[in-house]
Each structure stands twice: as C-alpha cells, then as structure tokens.
Amino acid sequence: MEDVDKQQTRVVFWTWIGVITIGLTVMIALPLAGR
C-alpha cells in the first residue's frame, strides 16, 4: 500500500472511532446529566 493510501485508510479508521466515541459520549453523558 502506498503512503497516501495508508494515510487515507487511517483517516477512515479514526473517523469511525470518532463517530462511535461521540455517539457513546452523548448517549452516556446526557442521561447522567438528567436529560
């Protein structure tokens, strides 16, 4: 895999981790805050 492809694949991976992390954070924090 070329460097540019490796970079893109990493961006895709971390985007998914980011989306899931944001989702989990919101779904845990707001109910705990009594929303």
Place this chain on the structure above:
Amino acid sequence: MRKVIRDNGLSLAFLTIFLLALLGQSFAGHAYTNEQLQQHHQPPVGYFDFITSSDFLVDVAENWQSEFLQFFLFILATVWLIQRGSPESKKPGDEGVGGDKEQLVGEHARSDSPRWARAKGVRLWAYSNSLLILMGTIFLLSWFAQSVGGQVVANEENAQHGSPPLTWIEYVASPDFWNRTLQNWQSEFLAVGAMVVFSIYLRQRGSSESKPVGAPHGASSVESE
C-alpha cells in the same frame, strides 16, 4: 477524489446511510413524541430538546448495544465453533486460535506485518485480541448508555403516575430494561445464524460474504479460495 471514494466505498457508503438513518429516526421519533404529547394535551417538544433527551438516546443505544454484541459474539464464536460448508466459518479441524506460524506473529511476522505482531507478551496478546476487545467495549458502553437513558425515561413515567423513582440497580433488574435488551438480541442472533446457514447452499456472485457460485456446498470460505 474518485480513487478515494472507490478505495473506501464500503465504509463511506455505510457511514452515509448510518447518518441518514439516524437523522430519519430523529425526525420520526420527534413527530411520534409530539403526537403522543398532543393526545395527552401537553405542549410539543422542540427538535433539539428531543434529540438530546433520554427518550431518543435510549432508543439509539439499545440498537447499538445489540449490534456490537452480535459482532463480539460472532468474532468470539468463530474462533472455537465451526459450521461445515459456511463461508463465515473455518473448516472442521481448524478450531482454536491457530499457531504462531499461521498467524504470522513473533518470529514468523513478515517485514510488512503490524509492529505489534512482532511484539511479545501483553502487547502481542492485546493486539491479537484487539478487534474483540474493541467490539466488546463498545457493546458494554452502549448497553450502559441504554441503562442510564432507560432509567431516566422510566422515572419520568413513574413521576407522571406518582410512583417512586427507580435506582440504577433497580432499573437494570426491571422488566423494561430486559424487554428493550432481549427484543434486540433475539433478532441479531437469528440473523447471524441464518447468514451462517443460508450461505452454505446459497450464493451472491461477487460478494465477499459468499463462496464463489461454483464452490461446493461442503467447502468453507478458506477451502473455496
């Protein structure tokens, strides 16, 4: 740009339809909630208030937890259990975690293997199980999210009916929590089992989830390659 989309089409397509479906769920859920409020002669709730409410979040969380549990169990089960003829399974006799040579770890790692595949001890163990660990962690966190969101919703209803609020422990032992949980689990387990079994005899030409069309029914994915 075209190459980026082609190289990552699967993940981009699913990210897009995930976001669209979540947006659709938020619109439909908002409309449904306001219908219910109207029937009870209560004022409507705003869209932003709805999507940040436990009412909406618990519905999202209960589906997330079951999906990640499904993959967690499937990844774990396919290490040790076999279904003869399924492309989702290893072939009979290959049960277990495999040897170091086959897994390209330690001294058998190649020059292009991930760095942690060359490591030893805890680092190699962690990397060897990293997919399962991540899926399991997301499952537990989304299940926890379901429990705290569900508790808020249940206690709002309790307050309306003059019942005392439930503690978190009381809520996770309640029928509501397990009804939300198990109604999602049953469908995941059914669909995974069906996929494992149906793919023994049925094919989808061109899909990585299927054996080649002409592969024999008795061959697993590894044998049919």
